[in-house]
Amino acid sequence: MTGRVEGKVAFITGAARGQGRSHAITLAREGADIIAVDLCAQVGTVPYPMATPEDLAQTVKEVEAAGRRIVATVADVRDYDALKEALDDGVARLGRLDIVSANAGIVSYGTLAELPEQTWQDMIDVNLTGEWHAAKAAIPHLRAGGRGGSMILTSSELGLRAQPNAGHYTAAKHGVVGLMRTLALELAPDFIRVNSIHPTTVNTPMVMNSATDPVGGAGGHQQRRAVAGLGRVPLRDRDHAAGRRGVARQVTGAYGADLAPGL
Numbered sequence: 001m002t003g004r005v006e007g008k009v010a011f012i013t014g015a016a017r018g019q020g021r022s023h024a025i026t027l028a029r030e031g032a033d034i035i036a037v038d039l040c041a042q043v044g045t046v047p048y049p050m051a052t053p054e055d056l057a058q059t060v061k062e063v064e065a066a067g068r069r070i071v072a073t074v075a076d077v078r079d080y081d082a083l084k085e086a087l088d089d090g091v092a093r094l095g096r097l098d099i100v101s102a103n104a105g106i107v108s109y110g111t112l113a114e115l116p117e118q119t120w121q122d123m124i125d126v127n128l129t130g131e132w133h134a135a136k137a138a139i140p141h142l143r144a145g146g147r148g149g150s151m152i153l154t155s156s157e158l159g160l161r162a163q164p165n166a167g168h169y170t171a172a173k174h175g176v177v178g179l180m181r182t183l184a185l186e187l188a189p190d191f192i193r194v195n196s197i198h199p200t201t202v203n204t205p206m207v208m209n210s211a212t213d214p215v216g217g218a219g220g221h222q223q224r225r226a227v228a229g230l231g232r233v234p235l236r237d238r239d240h241a242a243g244r245r246g247v248a249r250q251v252t253g254a255y256g257a258d259l260a261p262g263l
């Protein structure tokens, strides 16, 4: 199917690689222009290499190859003013806003008894506050359009159940559910739908690296044990039987059900 979001504009955080890049390319192939944001730098408490400016440039290339426009900016979702400026600039250049994918995120590991303060704070700032910032910056544009819209907050299966050794990630992703439920009520009068998605383990650089890879990683036993727990609940039974991880494309596929009506 093509053209399901023809002529619309989507704002995606964490768009340099992984699921964010997949969302950008898929929405572009379905007809949307893209406003992309990524930090393109390291967060000190994250135990694997994060995205680079070259990764964001690759997303730009692939969206343009799909025949759509993209405004890409290096910005930190923790910095509300910078994020708002990037989005405002994108809307000024592309003319409207219809879809929000609050996707940027990090993962790190440690028990709640021992977690360093900075590791907790970085997680809450990026994975919870960062998603609120994306929503807050977008709401005036969605309302101004007067056409409704769709907001999709990336949570995790750990937004629905607990995981030892990742309590800060689990708390932030549960927090995203509260954010989604409240935004859904507050924005319903404007015909703006708000949903959260809850991926299981997805084959992206966040987990496919030596610090966190549950299978081949050279990282510590604690990290491998924590991620191995994530891997127990697959995207689909068929994948489980085959021992496969989910791929970002499948997560983007989950957008289909949400984007189809009215967008």
Ligand SMILES: NC(=O)c1ccc[n+]([C@@H]2O[C@H](COP(=O)([O-])OP(=O)(O)OC[C@H]3O[C@@H](n4cnc5c(N)ncnc54)[C@H](O)[C@@H]3O)[C@@H](O)[C@H]2O)c1
Binding pocket: 013, 014, 015, 016, 017, 018, 019, 020, 037, 038, 039, 040, 041, 043, 050, 051, 052, 075, 076, 077, 078, 103, 104, 105, 106, 107, 126, 130, 154, 155, 156, 157, 198, 199, 200, 201, 202, 203, 204, 205, 206, 207
């Ligand atoms: N990969 C998985 O197994 C998995 C499972 C469930 C949920 N998730 C969630 O999916 C989302 C996407 O993750 P992914 O798997 O594509 O990982 P990824 O590391 O490949 O991509 C995350 C992107 O977010 C960006 N980012 C991080 N902090 C940022 C900040 N402060 N400001 C702007 N950008 C920032 C990174 O630079 C990176 O490009 C995250 O919210 C993650 O928690 C991932």
